[in-house]
Amino acid sequence: MNLLIVILCIFGGSILLLFLPFKGAHSYTQPRPEKRIHEGDVVLSRRMLIPGSDAYKAYYQCRPEFRDADDRSRKTPGLLDRQSRFFHAETFAAAKANFELIDYMGALTHGSKSANLVTSELLTAEALKVNPNKTSRFISTWLKKTGAHSVGFTRLEDYHLYSHKGRGPHSGKPIIKKHEYAIALTVEMDHRMMQSSPRGSTVMESSEQYLQSGVLALKLAAWIRELGYEARAHIDGNYEVICPLVAMDAGLGTIGRMGLLMTPRLGPRIRISVVTTNMPVSCEDHKPDRTTLHFCQLCKKCARVCPSAAIPEGPREIIEGQERWQINSEKCYHFWTTSGTDCGMCMSACPFSHPDNPFHRFIRWGIKNNLFFRHLAVKLDDLFYGRKPAIKPLPDWTGIRER
Ligand code: SF4
Numbered sequence: 001m002n003l004l005i006v007i008l009c010i011f012g013g014s015i016l017l018l019f020l021p022f023k024g025a026h027s028y029t030q031p032r033p034e035k036r037i038h039e040g041d042v043v044l045s046r047r048m049l050i051p052g053s054d055a056y057k058a059y060y061q062c063r064p065e066f067r068d069a070d071d072r073s074r075k076t077p078g079l080l081d082r083q084s085r086f087f088h089a090e091t092f093a094a095a096k097a098n099f100e101l102i103d104y105m106g107a108l109t110h111g112s113k114s115a116n117l118v119t120s121e122l123l124t125a126e127a128l129k130v131n132p133n134k135t136s137r138f139i140s141t142w143l144k145k146t147g148a149h150s151v152g153f154t155r156l157e158d159y160h161l162y163s164h165k166g167r168g169p170h171s172g173k174p175i176i177k178k179h180e181y182a183i184a185l186t187v188e189m190d191h192r193m194m195q196s197s198p199r200g201s202t203v204m205e206s207s208e209q210y211l212q213s214g215v216l217a218l219k220l221a222a223w224i225r226e227l228g229y230e231a232r233a234h235i236d237g238n239y240e241v242i243c244p245l246v247a248m249d250a251g252l253g254t255i256g257r258m259g260l261l262m263t264p265r266l267g268p269r270i271r272i273s274v275v276t277t278n279m280p281v282s283c284e285d286h287k288p289d290r291t292t293l294h295f296c297q298l299c300k301k302c303a304r305v306c307p308s309a310a311i312p313e314g315p316r317e318i319i320e321g322q323e324r325w326q327i328n329s330e331k332c333y334h335f336w337t338t339s340g341t342d343c344g345m346c347m348s349a350c351p352f353s354h355p356d357n358p359f360h361r362f363i364r365w366g367i368k369n370n371l372f373f374r375h376l377a378v379k380l381d382d383l384f385y386g387r388k389p390a391i392k393p394l395p396d397w398t399g400i401r402e403r
């Protein structure tokens with residue numbers, strides 16, 4: 001009888017310990033950059049510089065610290081290259097097809113506001129008078145009905161914008177803040193496709209969701225212009241804003257150890273697009289989620305699985321005056337250009353990337369709610385999914401060649 005009472009007490013105590021609301025993550029604040037980033041400093045932009053060209057010489061004269069790493073990466077086969085380690089004809093061709101479409105879409109990111117509505121009796125001055133709350137609800141519902149996973153609104157801040165363009169014909173041109181508001185949207189990346197990271201299904205799925213999120217952003221920007229306001233879509237290869245920062249301030253997630261936006265229901269398994277505009281939308285203040293950062297502090301799984309050791313395993317460090325993690329983009333990109341895909345092993349292994357089903361929703365609730373549950377969840381994830389989850393073969397349907 002006494003033993004039974006002791007067992008019941010231990011059981012009851014454990015339940016209380018794990019389920020009482022006790023977040024215990026006060027010190028985990030989310031920093032915002034103090035200065036704007038030049039898009040030309042982003043590793044993808046640097047890789048586009050042609051060796052020997054005037055732009056190449058000028059850039060590395062100013063930033064000699066990047067030259068060796070970039071030149072090393074130039075010797076690798078490159079993204080989606082036939083000689084790359086994970087070359088796979090069907091998935092690579094699908095990714096190339098998606099990126100080709102995305103390239104065409106670049107011309108649609110901006111445009112003039114429509115003159116059609118100017119004569120309408122609904123208009124005041126030149127634009128349709130809108131109620132920010134109702135407009136935001138319309139946008140959110142419309143985008144979710146047509147493929148978005150989440151939608152958020154924020155005031156556009158200076159630090160959301162790159163300081164200068166770093167690619168294409170306008171490279172080097174300063175980016176001026178023209179709009180007051182930003183709308184961020186996310187789309188889900190397929191769980192199974194990402195489980196084969198870093199194989200070809202990763203880059204096929206990334207390109208697919210860059211395309212889908214880009215289509216949503218383009219149609220939203222066109223809709224806003226149709227109502228008589230200015231709008232610019234920020235899509236893959238055509239950004240003036242840093243999407244994860246905008247999405248974070250729009251309340252869609254937190255930026256974790258691997259440097260990606262961690263959303264509450266899909267973790268980093270998303271792609272983001274943004275629309276900036278002068279049309280008034282409803283921007284609420286969002287409570288920062290410190291618990292995800294604390295979970296990242298405990299977890300480290302992305303750092304463990306990263307094949308290029310690009311993700312730091314230690315605690316956050318003070319970088320340019322702010323406490324945060326910073327990945328080594330050069331190492332990460334070098335792996336991409338060797339493997340031919342955009343890898344995604346960190347995203348695939350992250351405990352927040354598991355399918356959004358009732359069981360995982362319960363675990364995520366526990367992680368948010370209780371400090372001790374968070375510790376337990378890290379251990380359980382290692383136990384059930386492995387400390388270094390195995391890479392799955394490509395989904396069967398992706399191989400269409402005759403064997
Ligand atoms: S794998 Fe773990 S440490 Fe890395 S981002 Fe996900 S939760 Fe954070």
Ligand code: SF4
Binds near residue numbers: 308309331336347
């Ligand atoms: S994408 Fe791959 S190489 Fe890059 S940080 Fe993630 S796991 Fe590492």
